[in-house]
Amino acid sequence: MKSLVLAALVAATMAAPSAVVAEIALGRLFQRDQAAQSEAPKRGLRKFFLFGRKPRKLEPMSYSEAWLDSQPAATGNADFECLAQALYFEARGETVKGQFAVAEVIMNRVKSAQFPNSVCAVVKQGTGRLHQCQFSYTCDGHAETISEHQAHVRVSKVARAVLDGISEELTDGATYYHTTAVRPRWSRTFKKTAQIGVHLFYSDERYRTASND
Template identity: 50%
Template sequence: MSTPLSWLARVSLCVAIALSSVVAVPANAETQPRENTKTGSSKVSSTDLQCLSEALYFEARGEGSQGQRAVAEVILNRVDHPKFPKTVCGVVNQKGQFTYRKTRIREQGAFVRAQKIATTALQGGPRNLTKGATYFHTRAVRPSWSRRFERTAHIGSHYFYRSDRRLAAN
């Protein structure tokens, strides 16, 4: 093997080993339903895990753990809300809702961290950071909807909002 190819093979093996020890997903998880947080079941759909991990990576990889957990909360709050799709992938892929364009994952360490946070969230981790938020945006923008909803939290570079409490228009 050439040196670059040998290096790539070793890195790929290390990533595969790290991922298998971080995320224990049953082989038939694709066909299993999304985990029910009320029952405390620890089964996680690999499809949900992939969609949530990618969303955390592309939307909030520059945030700390708390910021990524808050973004995961918003996505799971949407899954539970009647106004949004009923699956993690449905929420993440809903047209016009998330700004990232799925590109290649270049920072494996950041992606592994996103997977850990996604796994914990899907296994029923606490949702106490955003007070039920179903929307968020960065400080860099001010979407029109942000004036209509109640701001519930400011974590890192994101603001979080609840859509079930509209603010009075003056």
């Protein structure tokens, strides 16, 4: 049986040698092409498949609405949500730099031995006691309703950037702030560290953030 198959193959080769040679050549070419593709750098393949599509280029960090708008939509865990909500109710009318400064105070409190050690615990400290909480929007008796969508999107991006450590230090370790419209009692004894927009920032020298890192 084997001899019959071999004889048929020889006969076919003699009848059409050019066709067989061409088939062998094509087979070898296909093998080389497969090997080349398997060895190609991944970046080159990505570039090939993304041909014609421009990659999104993020703007360099700056305290501007234009920079915020260039950032991807912000998401995160519970601490992210708490920080974004605090920025919305406490500082959405402030400049972008002012929003970063308020977020920095919250993060400084998380680092300080004087306050709870998570963003949500810091933001909600004292909640439930009318006008006795740390952040007034959590105990002013009003429903916490987010009605300004664009403002919430932007402060969420601020929260994400602060949690990711993108921004620089703005308040010199401040753990307190108030607007220029009021002058709380504690502002007379704490150290003023900065003024950004309509907010004044203070540190309690007994609990400097740097000593608790």
